[in-house]
Amino acid sequence: MRWEEIDSQICSIARGLAIFGDKWTLLIVRDAFRRVRRFSDFQKSLGISKHRLSDRLNRLVDVGILSKVLYDEKRDRYEYRLTQKGIELYPVLMSVVQWGDKWACDGDGSPVVYEHKLCGHETRPKYVCDQCDEEISARDIIPKVGPGIETKLLRGQVVSRDGL
Amino acid sequence: MRWEEIDSQICSIARGLAIFGDKWTLLIVRDAFRRVRRFSDFQKSLGISKHRLSDRLNRLVDVGILSKVLYDEKRDRYEYRLTQKGIELYPVLMSVVQWGDKWACDGDGSPVVYEHKLCGHETRPKYVCDQCDEEISARDIIPKVGPGIETKLLRGQVVSRDGL
DNA sequence: AGTATATGGTTCCATTTTGGAACCTGTCAA
């Protein structure tokens, strides 16, 4: 299977990864959260080739994760900023950070820690059930066929019922 | 910059993505959560070439996300199972699922929904501060230099202080 | 005994993707 076909799977992971699952895209989004906005600053920060960066930025704009904001009319220069769709990638990045802090650190501890403005404490965000507020672990979750699959079944489309 | 150098960054995102930031690896881990364990089952599920799959499985074993478990001594056959290090990738996958459900669905709704065994309800896990239990949003988080950077500074290593 | 089939690979090659260097264009500042 070619990568472009991967998002044909009825799976939000496959569809998400089809958008930001390549080598550079999430690092670009990471930089955007760090308030990097301009082409040359992304390039300096990432060490990516201009060619690739240009390509990735355009794609991120196309899919609506970044938007271009004019900042110099004369020279037709744009900044790249996160949209709401982009901002909501925060949990993805934060969960990668937390995994990396635990499993991919040299011995010196987390490079970055996070203060929660609302309570003033250093926070290690955790996933909880929105119904009972207990922390989520993989073993306590049962995946079930959802409306996105059910609707297709009713329509007679053939789908796989695999679930995470 | 070449991709192999990316994990030299003192950044847990870069280091995490260096491990599972390529096209197929997270999909393999997804399947592992779905109890796919054998070479041919991964291949059927993913449509990845055997070559690539062999390569990725071995890498995942090398970095300790999967382990090989002998299931047929005569034929020297192994299953691939998530280790603890792998199981803890669950929040990464779950956050991708939630983003995908919201932003990368066709109109039919989530393909899969999740029941929380402990409370019996359909859950939409949320990220909360472990100190005050308020839901986390990108804007309420202030990144600060952590021990992983401070230690290096004290040692005189030159590091960047960027943070998410 | 002989053949077929399943599993889990490896080898090879053509196609794609990538990194890096060189080049381009418009503007501004000295």
Add this chain to the structure above:
DNA sequence: TTGACAGGTTCCAAAATGGAACCATATACT
């Protein structure tokens, strides 16, 4: 006028990938 800067595009060699063919072992079927 010269040079620097931002933000690209073009080109090529190197690396990653997909797909097909091949292989080795063990069991299962006839």
